[in-house]
Amino acid sequence: MPVLPVGERIYEVGASHPERQLFDCLMPTPHGTTYNAYLVMGSEKTALIDAVDPEKTDILLNNLKESGVTQIDYLITLHTEQDHSGSNTAVLSRYPMARVVGSEKIRDMLETHLHYDPGQVMVIKEGDKLDLGDRTLQFMMIPFAHWPDNMMVYLEEERILFSSDLFGSHYATPKMFATSSAEQRLAAKSYFAEIMMPFRAQISRYTAKVRQLKPRLIAPAHGPVWYDPDVILSRYERWTGDAVKKLVTIPYISMHDSTQVLVERLAVKLSAQGLSVVCRNLGNRPDSLTLETGHFIMDLVDAAAVVLATPTVLGGPHPNMAYAAMIANAVRPKTKFMAMVGSYGWATQAEKTLTALTGNIKAERLPTLLVKGLPTQDDLVKVDELASELGQRIQALPDLLES
Ligand code: FEO
Numbered sequence: 335m336p337v338l339p340v341g342e343r344i345y346e347v348g349a350s351h352p353e354r355q356l357f358d359c360l361m362p363t364p365h366g367t368t369y370n371a372y373l374v375m376g377s378e379k380t381a382l383i384d385a386v387d388p389e390k391t392d393i394l395l396n397n398l399k400e401s402g403v404t405q406i407d408y409l410i411t412l413h414t415e416q417d418h419s420g421s422n423t424a425v426l427s428r429y430p431m432a433r434v435v436g437s438e439k440i441r442d443m444l445e446t447h448l449h450y451d452p453g454q455v456m457v458i459k460e461g462d463k464l465d466l467g468d469r470t471l472q473f474m475m476i477p478f479a480h481w482p483d484n485m486m487v488y489l490e491e492e493r494i495l496f497s498s499d500l501f502g503s504h505y506a507t508p509k510m511f512a513t514s515s516a517e518q519r520l521a522a523k524s525y526f527a528e529i530m531m532p533f534r535a536q537i538s539r540y541t542a543k544v545r546q547l548k549p550r551l552i553a554p555a556h557g558p559v560w561y562d563p564d565v566i567l568s569r570y571e572r573w574t575g576d577a578v579k580k581l582v583t584i585p586y587i588s589m590h591d592s593t594q595v596l597v598e599r600l601a602v603k604l605s606a607q608g609l610s611v612v613c614r615n616l617g618n619r620p621d622s623l624t625l626e627t628g629h630f631i632m633d634l635v636d637a638a639a640v641v642l643a644t645p646t647v648l649g650g651p652h653p654n655m656a657y658a659a660m661i662a663n664a665v666r667p668k669t670k671f672m673a674m675v676g677s678y679g680w681a682t683q684a685e686k687t688l689t690a691l692t693g694n695i696k697a698e699r700l701p702t703l704l705v706k707g708l709p710t711q712d713d714l715v716k717v718d719e720l721a722s723e724l725g726q727r728i729q730a731l732p733d734l735l736e737s
Contacts, residue, residue, distance in 0.1 A: 336400070340551070344492065345372070345373045346370055346372055347371050347398055348368060348369045348372075348397070349390030349397075350366070351367050351368065351387065351506060352366035353366060361528045362625050362627075365505045365506055365507075366504070366505075367505070367506055367556050369386035369417050369555070370553065370555050371383065371397075373398070373406075374466065374471070375403070376465075377466070377468040379467060380405060380407050380408075381408040381409075381471060382398075382408070383410045383412065383487060384410065384412055384419075385411075385419060385421040385422050387416065387417040388416060388420035388421050390421070391420075394425070395428060405429065406425070407432060407433065408432060408433055408464060409422060409425055409433070410464075412486065412498040413440070413481060413483055413499060414436075414444055414447055415480065415499075416447065416448075418555055419444065420448075422434065434450070434454050434455045436455050436456075436457065437473070438459070440483045441455040443482075443483050460474060461473065468491070469492070470489070471487045471490075472490055473485055473486070473487050474488065476498065477536070478533040478536050479499055479530065479533070479536070479537060479540060480498075480499040488547065493548070493550035493551070494549060495547065495551070495553065496554075497552050497553065497555070498554070499555055500530070500540060500554065501567075502525055502555055502556035503522035503556060503557030504521055504524070505518050505556075505557040505558065506557075507557075507558060518557065518558060519569070522566060522569065523569070523573070523632055523635055524632045525556070525557070526569075527631045528628070528631055530573075531573070534666070535574075537570065538571075538574035541574060545567055545571075550563075552566060572735065576668060577636075578637060578638040578670055578731065579636045579638060579734065579736070579737050580610060581636065581637040581638055581639075582604050582610070582611045582639045582724065582728070583637045584597055584611065584614065584641045584642075584643055585614045585627070585643070586613060586614065586615060586643035586655075587617040587643070587655055588645060589647075592707060593644060593645045593675070595709045596643060596676070596677070596705065596709055597613055597643045599714050599717045600721050601613055603725075604721050607725035609725055614627075614630040616630075616657075617654050623654050623657060631665055634667035634669055636668075636735060637667070638669065638731060639670060639673070640671075640695075641672070641674070641675060641724075642659060642675075643676055644674075644676040646678035646682040646684050650682075650684055650687045651676070651684040651688050655688070656688070656691060659692050662695060663693065667695060671697050671698050671727055672692070672697035673702065674688055674702040674704075675702070677705050677708075678705075685704060700720060701720070
């Protein structure tokens with residue numbers, strides 16, 4: 335990513351990583367990602383807001399050179415995770431006069447994760463301001479807008495909010511300002527699902543606070559800058575709210591077609607009631623597990639219901655289903671209803687295992703349907719009954735979003 339002007343004497347100097355396919359060894363990033371670092375030059379002092387992933391240190395250093403900056407006074411770390419702080423040391427080697435700026439929590443986490451001497455960090459707290467001369471940076475804490483240490487910083491005079499992971503997207507594009515293509519909005523939703531959704535209540539409060547702030551521009555730590563903040567703020571308001579869509583997501587596996595027959599019947603019967611249905615095959619290809627689980631987790635941002643559909647393997651659910659269920663449990667979706675269907679050959683503990691794995695999902699549970707072998711006509715009648723019950727309950731929800 336070249337040096338990109340964000341405003342007068344404000345530059346994006348971070349790095350693009352389009353070939354990155356997985357984040358945190360977990361989250362699929364089919365569009366790669368970026369590690370944004372922002373250089374803000376005041377009349378007296380210059381601040382660099384965040385660094386980049388250590389793998390891309392050279393790009394950051396080259397960009398800083400290209401920007402013409404000769405002195406950095408402050409290296410502000412908005413969040414300790416290494417994709418933003420991992421190249422701090424290289425920056426400090428090039429610009430030894432720079433003071434690392436962070437909250438108390440960031441100071442502690444830099445000590446833990448990067449073995450920084452706590453004395454290296456100039457500690458700021460909520461509401462503190464950093465004077466750059468003709469420009470002022472104000473700090474706002476947003477704990478758990480990924481880790482406990484995240485914070486934002488607001489450039490008052492320009493009304494630019496540097497929002498750290500909040501409002502980010504794993505989306506590498508050379509067009510940093512060509513925001514809000516459908517593809518990028520989807521990347522932002524996927525990012526919200528896996529990073530922000532587990533902390534929905536806090537994220538809702540932060541979004542409201544940013545609304546009040548009325549930033550002219552939101553510059554996150556990943557993905558394009560939100561040139562029109564309402565695009566992302568209105569989505570965050572919806573995603574953090576309680577309302578859901580008339581959507582049923584069905585992650586499934588089928589080894590010998592029995593579970594597949596159940597899923598197809600269920601999907602047809604739910605669709606016939608005017609519901610949207612997405613079926614996510616977690617076992618179709620070698621990369622299905624990560625990619626389709628990623629899609630499934632994104633569905634959970636606003637799906638009214640989830641139906642886990644699995645065959646029985648060695649007495650329990652298929653391991654791919656256990657993986658997806660575990661992640662779904664971790665992101666604590668607002669999904670209103672949950673059911674399980676599946677098949678077995680001679681005995682099964684699938685329901686028991688999946689129930690134990692999904693205790694954080696506070697959805698109302700519908701009766702589980704597990705069939706022995708290939709579904710019979712009687713089994714399909716039971717699928718129809720499940721579809722009917724689920725459909726009626728979703729349609730009766732008081733607060734439904736447009737699909
Ligand atoms: Fe982009 Fe939580 O680091």
